[in-house]
Amino acid sequence: MESEFETFDQIHCGDATEVLAKLPSNVADGIVTSPPYFRQRDYREASQLGSERTPDEYIQRLVRVFQACRRVLKPTGSAWIVLGDKYQKGELLGMPWRVALAMKEDGWILRSDVIWKKPNAMPSSVKTRPTTEHEYIFFFSHSRDYYYNADAIREPHVTFSDESRMRGGRRHLFKRSSTPEKGKNGGNSNLHDARWDQAFHPKGRNKRTIWSIPLSKFRDAHFAVFPETLVETCVLAGTPEHGVVMDPFVGSGTTALVAQRLGRHYIGIDCVSDYCDMARSRLSETQV
Numbered sequence: 074m075e076s077e078f079e080t081f082d083q084i085h086c087g088d089a090t091e092v093l094a095k096l097p098s099n100v101a102d103g104i105v106t107s108p109p110y111f112r113q114r115d116y117r118e119a120s121q122l123g124s125e126r127t128p129d130e131y132i133q134r135l136v137r138v139f140q141a142c143r144r145v146l147k148p149t150g151s152a153w154i155v156l157g158d159k160y161q162k163g164e165l166l167g168m169p170w171r172v173a174l175a176m177k178e179d180g181w182i183l184r185s186d187v188i189w190k191k192p193n194a195m196p197s198s199v200k201t202r203p204t205t206e207h208e209y210i211f212f213f214s215h216s217r218d219y220y221y222n223a224d225a226i227r228e229p230h231v232t233f234s235d236e237s238r239m240r241g242g243r244r245h246l247f248k249r250s251s252t253p254e255k256g257k258n259g260g261n262s263n264l265h266d267a268r269w270d271q272a273f274h275p276k277g278r279n280k281r282t283i284w285s286i287p288l289s290k291f292r293d294a295h296f297a298v299f300p301e302t303l304v305e306t307c308v309l310a311g312t313p314e315h316g317v318v319m320d321p322f323v324g325s326g327t328t329a330l331v332a333q334r335l336g337r338h339y340i341g342i343d344c345v346s347d348y349c350d351m352a353r354s355r356l357s358e359t360q361v
């Protein structure tokens with residue numbers, strides 16, 4: 074068993090399941106990761122995930138990695154998992170949801186399916202269907218009682234501007250109790266609270282499930298690198314300050330980098346030694 078000193082703020086090089094087996098239990102606050110997609114890329118590494126013969130084999134192996142993660146996660150921990158789909162012979166495989174349902178079967182609680190809209194997605198020449206410009210981000214919790222900081226990721230109000238009119242007038246402003254509404258919704262404090270949150274919460278409205286975030290350009294990596302903004306949102310909502318963020322497929326180290334910048338500790342794992350070196354060098358360049 075590794076000591077805490079060797080566990081945190083390290084990029085561990087090796088197969089995710091094997092490395093995870095050596096980590097202590099109940100130490101990570103949250104996971105943010107983008108696993109290799111099914112038959113998308115050859116990482117030229119014997120233990121690589123993603124080159125399985127069938128979707129079912131891929132899903133089973135991926136679920137086993139997250140099973141191993143669950144032991145390392147604290148009971149209040151959660152996992153943000155980014156997954157893209159794949160076409161085979163013109164047919165969409167539906168991989169993200171197949172993985173999500175398998176995770177649920179395995180005991181994870183699915184809290185949210187977020188659409189990551191990529192405004193600068195690769196153009197495609199297809200004429201027989203719409204061009205794909207999104208991936209999924211699934212948010213799972215380990216248990217019913219989990220950490221989630223809604224205030225850390227609120228977004229600007231859009232529904233009601235200062236000029237817009239609203240029944241009940243501006244008496245809503247900064248007031249949470251009582252409902253000024255008249256008519257059929259009068260006295261409905263649940264509705265009132267929802268509207269208040271949507272229109273007047275001083276930190277903005279609750280985060281929505283479609284996130285429009287451009288793809289990053291990081292030339293050294295031979296795979297899709299996470300946009301830092303995407304990781305930031307997941308880290309801020311899913312982990313407390315000074316908490317521990319884990320990425321079992323850390324690649325060029327984006328999750329670790331963002332965690333470090335936001336005052337969290339990290340545990341990064343990747344099976345390709347060149348990527349581990351790339352992540353370590355990015356981390357040492359930005360260390361304060």
Ligand SMILES: C[S@@+](CC[C@H](N)C(=O)[O-])C[C@H]1O[C@@H](n2cnc3c(N)ncnc32)[C@H](O)[C@@H]1O
Pocket residue numbers: 087088089090106107108109110116120121122123294296297298299321322323324325326327328342343344345348
């Ligand atoms: C989509 S990339 C992750 C990119 C990362 N989010 C970033 O921002 O750079 C998936 C990563 O999983 C790694 N990987 C593949 N199979 C693995 C395994 N069995 N154990 C650990 N890492 C693995 C690959 O080497 C690759 O770096």
